[in-house]
Amino acid sequence: MAKEKFDLEGMQTKAVYAAKELNRTTAISPPIWQTTTFGAETAEEFAEIAVATKPQEFYTRYGNPNHAMVEQTLAELEGGELALVFGSGMGAIFSAIASQLNSGDHVIAQRNHYAGATTLLKDILPRWGIEVSFVDQTNNAEFAAAVQPNTKLIYVETPVNPLMQLTDLRFIVELAKAHNLTTICDNTFATPINQRPLELGIDAVIHSATKYIGGHHDVTAGTMVGNKDLLERVWRFALVAGAALSPFDAWLLLRGLRTLGLRVERHNQNALALAKFFETHQKVARVYYPGLESHPQFELANSQMTGFTGMLSVELRGGYSAADKLMSSLKLGVRAASLGGFETLVVHPASMWSLQLSAEQRAATGINDGLVRISVGLEDETDLLRDFDQALA
Numbered sequence: 001m002a003k004e005k006f007d008l009e010g011m012q013t014k015a016v017y018a019a020k021e022l023n024r025t026t027a028i029s030p031p032i033w034q035t036t037t038f039g040a041e042t043a044e045e046f047a048e049i050a051v052a053t054k055p056q057e058f059y060t061r062y063g064n065p066n067h068a069m070v071e072q073t074l075a076e077l078e079g080g081e082l083a084l085v086f087g088s089g090m091g092a093i094f095s096a097i098a099s100q101l102n103s104g105d106h107v108i109a110q111r112n113h114y115a116g117a118t119t120l121l122k123d124i125l126p127r128w129g130i131e132v133s134f135v136d137q138t139n140n141a142e143f144a145a146a147v148q149p150n151t152k153l154i155y156v157e158t159p160v161n162p163l164m165q166l167t168d169l170r171f172i173v174e175l176a177k178a179h180n181l182t183t184i185c186d187n188t189f190a191t192p193i194n195q196r197p198l199e200l201g202i203d204a205v206i207h208s209a210t211k212y213i214g215g216h217h218d219v220t221a222g223t224m225v226g227n228k229d230l231l232e233r234v235w236r237f238a239l240v241a242g243a244a245l246s247p248f249d250a251w252l253l254l255r256g257l258r259t260l261g262l263r264v265e266r267h268n269q270n271a272l273a274l275a276k277f278f279e280t281h282q283k284v285a286r287v288y289y290p291g292l293e294s295h296p297q298f299e300l301a302n303s304q305m306t307g308f309t310g311m312l313s314v315e316l317r318g319g320y321s322a323a324d325k326l327m328s329s330l331k332l333g334v335r336a337a338s339l340g341g342f343e344t345l346v347v348h349p350a351s352m353w354s355l356q357l358s359a360e361q362r363a364a365t366g367i368n369d370g371l372v373r374i375s376v377g378l379e380d381e382t383d384l385l386r387d388f389d390q391a392l393a
């Protein structure tokens with residue numbers, strides 16, 4: 001029996017029900033459309049679907065019912081008209097940025113970004129005749145001063161990986177409106193539970209869904225959410241970029257999304273408890289966490305975020321050897337790339353990005369040898385505190 005429509009208001013309710021109508025079976029957990037292609041009954045039907053925008057049932061690189069369920073849920077959570085899924089976060093970033101630009105255009109980006117995005121902006125776009133200016137994301141005046149007559153796009157990431165600096169999203173929106181620029185924000189660290197850039201006027205949001213959206217360290221994926229015209233343009237580009245998501249991975253993403261609100265709440269709580277613990281520890285020189293009053297942008301964090309994420313970084317007084325010792329001495333946290341999942345992971349950013357960022361670039365961006373990035377998991381707070389306490393000791 002069809003149920004009456006109910007307005008979905010809370011984030012967890014949206015995560016559970018937003019894609020319900022797309023599951024045309026009675027199975028509570030939807031099936032996996034594990035197929036590369038879909039049949040058409042007639043030549044007319046085939047011709048029509050072959051040229052449609054974002055068909056759900058033509059060819060899986062173009063779309064798939066499992067993609068559609070994730071996309072509808074994310075569009076609802078981020079507050080956007082349309083969403084896309086990709087085979088990785090970098091697939092989303094590459095398609096989002098490259099689809100907007102032509103030779104001769106100019107982009108404003110941050111000095112600090114996830115290293116893969118920095119490689120695209122610094123090494124690849126200039127080869128195609130696209131100019132990029134890198135500014136200090138904490139300084140609004142630098143963004144304003146970087147605008148040129150050929151500027152097309154402002155690309156931001158906040159909080160940024162791994163130093164947890166913030167970009168003033170309201171300022172970026174005002175600046176972009178004044179100069180008719182497109183704005184894209186990497187919202188991976190925050191998740192829509194903690195920050196919704198589209199509601200502040202940003203044009204599109206991207207995620208490495210490999211992180212919190214998936215949440216279980218078992219799927220590599222990317223997403224983009226924004227207005228329909230922009231997203232359809234990106235979709236056409238993404239068809240040839242080819243970073244398509246498998247139906248099973250889309251199904252895993254939807255499974256992850258079901259508990260996003262619950263998980264992020266626990267990640268937030270655990271990270272704040274650890275940040276406060278590190279702040280008073282004598283072996284820790286500095287804690288980077290936007291939920292601490294000592295964060296230089298605490299006021300901005302409160303004005304544009306509703307929670308402060310499960311990510312934090314700490315700078316140890318003892319440099320590389322102290323950082324290495326801490327990571328090796330943990331009983332729960334594992335030394336591993338990636339973030340945003342159920343288990344606590346720690347990395348040494350200066351080593352992980354030594355290929356993408358030179359020693360000078362690392363020094364210029366503040367990625368020092370004593371820095372440890374922590375993706376705080378879903379463990380009990382007391383166990384995490386005990387573990388980091390003994391590892392520091």
Ligand SMILES: Cc1ncc(COP(=O)(O)O)c(C=O)c1O
Nearest residue numbers: 088089090114161188208210221
């Ligand atoms: C903030 C951020 N954006 C994008 C990416 C790239 O995502 P993926 O590894 O899914 O391609 C990462 C990966 O760590 C990231 O941390």
